[in-house]
Amino acid sequence: MSQTVGRALSILEFLADEPRSLGQIADHLSVHKSTASRLLQTVEAQGFVRRDDRHIYRLGPRLLNLAFRTLAAMDVRVAAAPHLRRLGELTAQTVHLGVLDGGEVTYIDKHEGSQSVRMYSRIGKAAPLHCTGVAKAILAFRPDDERRVLAERIAYTPFTKRTITTPAAFLGELERIRTRGFAVDDREHEDFIHCVAAPIRSPEGEVSHGLSISTTTMSLSRKQLLELAPLLLETAATIEKELG
Amino acid sequence: MSQTVGRALSILEFLADEPRSLGQIADHLSVHKSTASRLLQTVEAQGFVRRDDRHIYRLGPRLLNLAFRTLAAMDVRVAAAPHLRRLGELTAQTVHLGVLDGGEVTYIDKHEGSQSVRMYSRIGKAAPLHCTGVAKAILAFRPDDERRVLAERIAYTPFTKRTITTPAAFLGELERIRTRGFAVDDREHEDFIHCVAAPIRSPEGEVSHGLSISTTTMSLSRKQLLELAPLLLETAATIEKELG
DNA sequence: CCCGACCGTTGCACATGTTGCAATGGCCAT
DNA sequence: ATGGCCATTGCAACATGTGCAACGGTCGGG
Numbered sequence: 001m002s003q004t005v006g007r008a009l010s011i012l013e014f015l016a017d018e019p020r021s022l023g024q025i026a027d028h029l030s031v032h033k034s035t036a037s038r039l040l041q042t043v044e045a046q047g048f049v050r051r052d053d054r055h056i057y058r059l060g061p062r063l064l065n066l067a068f069r070t071l072a073a074m075d076v077r078v079a080a081a082p083h084l085r086r087l088g089e090l091t092a093q094t095v096h097l098g099v100l101d102g103g104e105v106t107y108i109d110k111h112e113g114s115q116s117v118r119m120y121s122r123i124g125k126a127a128p129l130h131c132t133g134v135a136k137a138i139l140a141f142r143p144d145d146e147r148r149v150l151a152e153r154i155a156y157t158p159f160t161k162r163t164i165t166t167p168a169a170f171l172g173e174l175e176r177i178r179t180r181g182f183a184v185d186d187r188e189h190e191d192f193i194h195c196v197a198a199p200i201r202s203p204e205g206e207v208s209h210g211l212s213i214s215t216t217t218m219s220l221s222r223k224q225l226l227e228l229a230p231l232l233l234e235t236a237a238t239i240e241k242e243l244g
Numbered sequence: 245m246s247q248t249v250g251r252a253l254s255i256l257e258f259l260a261d262e263p264r265s266l267g268q269i270a271d272h273l274s275v276h277k278s279t280a281s282r283l284l285q286t287v288e289a290q291g292f293v294r295r296d297d298r299h300i301y302r303l304g305p306r307l308l309n310l311a312f313r314t315l316a317a318m319d320v321r322v323a324a325a326p327h328l329r330r331l332g333e334l335t336a337q338t339v340h341l342g343v344l345d346g347g348e349v350t351y352i353d354k355h356e357g358s359q360s361v362r363m364y365s366r367i368g369k370a371a372p373l374h375c376t377g378v379a380k381a382i383l384a385f386r387p388d389d390e391r392r393v394l395a396e397r398i399a400y401t402p403f404t405k406r407t408i409t410t411p412a413a414f415l416g417e418l419e420r421i422r423t424r425g426f427a428v429d430d431r432e433h434e435d436f437i438h439c440v441a442a443p444i445r446s447p448e449g450e451v452s453h454g455l456s457i458s459t460t461t462m463s464l465s466r467k468q469l470l471e472l473a474p475l476l477l478e479t480a481a482t483i484e485k486e487l488g
Numbered sequence: 489c490c491c492g493a494c495c496g497t498t499g500c501a502c503a504t505g506t507t508g509c510a511a512t513g514g515c516c517a518t
Numbered sequence: 519a520t521g522g523c524c525a526t527t528g529c530a531a532c533a534t535g536t537g538c539a540a541c542g543g544t545c546g547g548g
Contacts, residue, residue: 001282001289002283002285002534002535003506003534003535004506004534005251005286006286007249008249009252009286009287009292013310016314016317017313021525022524022525023523032507033508033524034509034525035507037527038245039249042253055525059310060345060346061345061350061370063314063368065368065369066257066260066303066307067310068367069366070260070307073261101305102304106305108308122312122313123312124306124309124312124313125309125312247506248506265495266495266496267494267495275536275537276536277496277497278496278497278498279535281497281498282498282535285497299496
C-alpha cells in the first residue's frame with residue numbers, strides 16, 4: 001500500500017464537493033504544507049486538479065475526462081441509454097441503470113423525466129443492496145451461493161421504518177422478486193420514494209445490471225407504479241436483445 | 245513533483261479506455277510487476293480501480309463518484325441543465341455547455357437531441373480554442389489582453405480546410421463574434437459539423453461559459469443554423485438571469 | 489499426472505524519493 | 519513601512535518505495 005498515492009487520492013476526495021486552499025488540504029492530510037504543495041503540483045500537472053489565481057484548488061477536467069471515457073466504454077450503458085431516455089419520457093419519472101461490481105451496486109446512468117424530483121441517487125454513487133429496487137433486482141438473479149454470501153455481508157442500515165433489516169427477510173424478498181420477475185422498493189430507502197426495478201441479462205444469461213423507475217408516493221400511487229412494470233420489463237428485454 | 249503519485253495517475257489514464265492486466269500496466273509504467281501490483285493495491289483500496297476474478301483491472305466507481313460530485317457542484321452547469329435539455333428538445337440537435345479554465349475550454353454538459361449524431365465532444369474533453377463554437381464564444385468576450393495572450397499561445401492545428409490557422413485571423417474572428425454577439429463554427433473543427441454558440445455572463449459580467457448548438461451540414465443548412473441564433477441567445481440570457 | 493511457463497503476491501534489503509524545516513518572496517491589511 | 523499570512527523551494531535526514539528472489543496458483547502440452 002502506497003502512502004504517497006493514498007495521500008494524493010485523498011486530496012481528490014477532499015476536493016470533490018468544494019474547492020479548498022493549500023492549508024486546508026495540508027490539515028486534512030495531517031502533513032506539512034510543503035508536502036501537500038508538492039503533491040498538488042503533481043496532481044495539477046496531470047490535470048486532475050486546477051487552482052485559481054487565489055490559490056484555491058478544485059478538481060480539474062482530467063477526472064471528468066476519465067469518468068466519461070469509462071462510461072463510454074460500458075457496453076450495457078451505451079446500449080441502454082436511449083431506452084432509459086425513452087422510459088423517462090414515457091413515464092415522466094426518474095430512471096436508473098445500476099451495475100453490480102465488487103459486491104456493491106453503483107448507479108451508472110440516470111435519466112430524469114419531466115416530473116422527476118431530487119433524490120439520493122447520482123451516477124457513481126452506491127445503491128444500498130438491501131433497500132434499493134435496482135440492487136434488489138440484480139441480486140435476486142445472481143447465483144444462489146452468491147446471494148447467500150452477499151446477504152450475510154450486508155450491513156442492514158435501517159434507512160426508513162420499512163427497511164429490511166435481516167438476512168432472512170432479505171433472502172425472502174429476493175425469492176419474491178425471482179418469482180415476480182421484478183423488484184419493488186416500497187419506501188425502504190427513502191421515505192416517500194418508491195420504485196420498480198428489473199434485471200438485465202447479459203448474452204450469457206448473467207445478471208449484473210438493473211433498470212429502475214423511481215418516483216415519489218405523491219406522484220404515483222403504488223398501484224400506478226406497479227402498472228409501469230410491464231413497460232419496464234419490456235424495456236429491459238429490448239436492451240437484452242440489443243446486447244446480443 | 246511526486247514520482248509515485250505520477251505513476252498512480254498514469255495507471256488511471258491507462259485504464260480509462262480499456263481494462264488491462266498487471267503485466268500490461270507494469271510495462272506501460274516501465275516498472276517491475278511487484279511495484280505495479282502495490283500501486284494497484286492502493287488505487288483499488290480507495291475504489292479508483294477494480295479488478296475482476298481474472299485479475300483484469302479497470303477504473304472503479306470512485307472516479308465516477310468524484311466526477312459527478314464535481315459536476316453537481318458547478319453552479320452554472322446546474323442552472324443551465326434544464327435549459328440545455330429544452331434547447332436540445334426544441335432543436336433536436338446536440339447542445340453543449342463549455343467552461344474556460346486554465347487556458348482551455350472543457351465540455352461540462354451535453355444534451356443530444358433526437359436528431360443528433362455522434363461527434364467529437366464528450367464531457368471532460370477539451371474543446372480546441374481556435375475552431376469550436378463554444379470556445380470562440382467564450383474567448384471573444386474575455387478581457388482584451390487575455391484574448392491577445394491566448395491567441396498567441398494556441399497551437400493552430402488545422403483540423404479541416406476551413407480551420408483558422410493564425411493569431412491574426414483568430415483575433416479577427418473574435419472581433420466579428422463580439423460584434424455579432426454569437427459565434428459560428430463553420431466546419432472548422434470537423435468536416436460536416438457546424439454550430440452556433442453564445443457566451444454566458446456571470447453575475448459579475450464575466451464570461452467563462454458558453455452554450456452551443458451543433459449539428460451536421462446535412463441536417464441543417466447554414467441558413468437554418470443561423471436561424472437558431474435568437475433562441476440560443478435567449479436561452480443564454482435566461483441562464484444568466486438565473487445565475488443572479 | 490507431471491512439467492514448464494506464466495501469472496500475481498510477498499519478504500527483504502537498500503537506494504532513492506519523500507518529508508519537514510528553514511528561508512524566501514509575494515500579498516494584504518493596518 | 520511593518521507584520522502576518524500565504525505558498526514555494528533548497529537541503530539533508532530518513533522513511534518509504536523499489537526490484538529481486540522466492541513462492542504458490544493456474545493452465546496447457548506431452
